[in-house]
Amino acid sequence: MRNLAAVREDDLNRPKGIQRMRRLPDPKLGALWDSIILDDRLKAQLISQAMLNFTLRGKIDRSVIPLHGVILLVGPPGTGKTSLARGLAHRTAESFQGGGFRLLEVEPHALTSSAMGKTQRAVSDLFSQSIAEAAAGGPTIVLLDEVETLAADRSKMSLEANPIDIHRATDAVLVQLDALADQHPNLLFLATSNFPQAVDAAFTSRCDLVMHVPLPDREACGRILKECLSGLGKTYPAIGKLPASPHIERCAAECVGLDGRAIRKMVANALASSPQTAMNPERVTIEDLLAAARAAKASRTQGGKTP
Numbered sequence: 315m316r317n318l319a320a321v322r323e324d325d326l327n328r329p330k331g332i333q334r335m336r337r338l339p340d341p342k343l344g345a346l347w348d349s350i351i352l353d354d355r356l357k358a359q360l361i362s363q364a365m366l367n368f369t370l371r372g373k374i375d376r377s378v379i380p381l382h383g384v385i386l387l388v389g390p391p392g393t394g395k396t397s398l399a400r401g402l403a404h405r406t407a408e409s410f411q412g413g414g415f416r417l418l419e420v421e422p423h424a425l426t427s428s429a430m431g432k433t434q435r436a437v438s439d440l441f442s443q444s445i446a447e448a449a450a451g452g453p454t455i456v457l458l459d460e461v462e463t464l465a466a467d468r469s470k471m472s473l474e475a476n477p478i479d480i481h482r483a484t485d486a487v488l489v490q491l492d493a494l495a496d497q498h499p500n501l502l503f504l505a506t507s508n509f510p511q512a513v514d515a516a517f518t519s520r521c522d523l524v525m526h527v528p529l530p531d532r533e534a535c536g537r538i539l540k541e542c543l544s545g546l547g548k549t550y551p552a553i554g555k556l557p558a559s560p561h562i563e564r565c566a567a568e569c570v571g572l573d574g575r576a577i578r579k580m581v582a583n584a585l586a587s588s589p590q591t592a593m594n595p596e597r598v599t600i601e602d603l604l605a606a607a608r609a610a611k612a613s614r615t616q617g618g619k620t621p
């Protein structure tokens with residue numbers, strides 16, 4: 315009986331626009347949270363805001379504090395926003411010792427349709443049916459990844475370039491957010507955007523916290539690089555020794571300007587610096603890392619083109 319219900323919930327009965335449903339806490343998401351290097355104060359602020367959502371909203375009238383249950387993470391691509399949002403869902407559930415929390419992941423792109431009026435309808439159904447039902451069943455966290463697709467800035471839209479359908483979809487999101495905020499204090503949206511200027515101002519104004527996730531600074535670059543090399547060291551012990559090299563700080567300095575994803579990919583590029591190293595990654599050197607970091611930065615400053 316229980317198994318059947320689990321299968322239904324996770325796979326068969328997945329409503330349109332919901333990419334994934336999972337029970338929280340989920341230790342894998344905890345590991346994801348820990349893997350993202352970010353100022354501890356920012357991480358603590360995120361956890362506190364998410365906790366407050368579930369302690370306060372059921373008890374305090376919205377005329378006192380008009381919380382909507384929305385946290386928005388904005389920042390350049392590759393800075394860990396999606397990972398942080400998933401990890402935060404886990405950490406929040408963990409703070410309430412489970413409590414029957416669930417995480418729904420919305421796939422905004424699956425909702426947009428070329429047929430006029432369909433997107434608005436899909437958005438309304440998703441919020442008023444699927445999400446409302448989940449929230450009625452227990453504490454629910456919803457990941458709205460790349461929310462600019464759903465809540466696009468209406469003031470910047472030309473009707474030729476952007477179909478009126480998207481305009482209506484943004485309206486639908488706002489209407490539904492207000493309705494859900496009223497009826498479901500056990501609901502928290504975690505939204506992310508790489509392009510905050512593309513998110514509708516009325517959406518941003520409904521967010522209880524907008525946090526800017528920055529590019530890693532010099533120290534954070536060093537920590538990401540070292541953790542990446544140590545992770546590889548579990549399989550390739552010689553790579554695990556590189557963080558102790560006296561030249562590792564030069565590599566870290568060379569990474570400033572790259573996002574966290576780019577730093578980890580740069581390490582893969584260094585492992586691919588020659589066919590011999592690719593066949594035997596333990597041959598990678600600090601010089602390979604320095605060269606790969608320089609190349610990654612150069613391609614970035616030239617708008618993605620390699621020099």
Ligand SMILES: Nc1ncnc2c1ncn2[C@@H]1O[C@H](COP(=O)(O)OP(=O)(O)O)[C@@H](O)[C@H]1O
Pocket residue numbers: 349350351352390391392393394395396397398506530538573574575576578
């Ligand atoms: N601050 C960071 N610290 C460590 N790793 C990071 C960081 N930012 C990004 N990464 C790496 O990049 C990957 C992609 O991050 P993601 O959460 O998808 O970023 P975003 O949603 O901002 O584009 C992560 O899984 C992680 O490996």
Ligand SMILES: [Mg+2]
Pocket residue numbers: 395396397459460506
């Ligand atoms: Mg993302």
